[in-house]
Amino acid sequence: MIQDQKLTESVKNFLPSQGAALVGVGDMEGVENCPYRYAVSIAIPIPAAIVKPVQERPTPEYCQTYTEMNRSLDEIVLAGERYLRERGFQAYALTTDRVKMRDHVTSVLPHKTAAVRAGLGWIGKNCLLITEQYGSAIRLSTIYTDAPLVTDEPVSSSKCGACRLCVNACPGHALKGTLWNAGTSRSEIADIESCLSAMLAITKESLGFEKDICGRCFAVCRYTRAYLKRQDKVEG
Numbered sequence: 001m002i003q004d005q006k007l008t009e010s011v012k013n014f015l016p017s018q019g020a021a022l023v024g025v026g027d028m029e030g031v032e033n034c035p036y037r038y039a040v041s042i043a044i045p046i047p048a049a050i051v052k053p054v055q056e057r058p059t060p061e062y063c064q065t066y067t068e069m070n071r072s073l074d075e076i077v078l079a080g081e082r083y084l085r086e087r088g089f090q091a092y093a094l095t096t097d098r099v100k101m102r103d104h105v106t107s108v109l110p111h112k113t114a115a116v117r118a119g120l121g122w123i124g125k126n127c128l129l130i131t132e133q134y135g136s137a138i139r140l141s142t143i144y145t146d147a148p149l150v151t152d153e154p155v156s157s158s159k160c161g162a163c164r165l166c167v168n169a170c171p172g173h174a175l176k177g178t179l180w181n182a183g184t185s186r187s188e189i190a191d192i193e194s195c196l197s198a199m200l201a202i203t204k205e206s207l208g209f210e211k212d213i214c215g216r217c218f219a220v221c222r223y224t225r226a227y228l229k230r231q232d233k234v235e236g
Helices: 005-017 048-054 060-086 111-117 165-169 192-207 222-235
Strands: 022-027 038-045 091-093 138-145
Touching: 005 022, 005 038, 005 060, 022 111, 038 060, 038 111, 048 060, 048 222, 060 091, 060 138, 060 192, 111 138
Parallel strands: none
Antiparallel strands: 022 038, 038 138, 091 138
């Protein structure tokens, strides 16, 4: 199938008009459980003012923003789904209510898989996607499609180097310090059960209820901190 440059440009113009900050297209050939050839990965940044306090502990504002951003992402990818379907293509927006879990902590088709294939970033030692623009202070979503979009260059290796800020900050000591490359399994990077236990404990202490968010590992990331500094200059 010949990739359609004009269609790709129109999609990449449309999604930012709906609120996406980053947009990339990935080739999903060979990805387990993915019935579509292409994935449109989108990201929106967590506001800097929300991120800063999370370097110490999760806050009610972060919890609320997390939920609000998920709703915003759902709206963006559903708009993208309609946009592609109206042009005669199959499309499936992986909204929060459509995410299928293999168990209570493992997504069948992770947004991060699409994001690295779409060139948005790499998997950090915090086991999260890291982008040049916002560090890990982002939320992700995905649209899967058969539309013949021009794909972006995938990311296949980490830019974390010797940095261990997230590893040292993890309250559950769940991060192993592994430098990611394409094909590295999640279990090689983090002990997910230890991560989950720590998240539930820290939110119980900080918020008064258990929730599977923590945020310290993304908030202390040097790429996230660079984003925060840039925002300080803009707002200053």
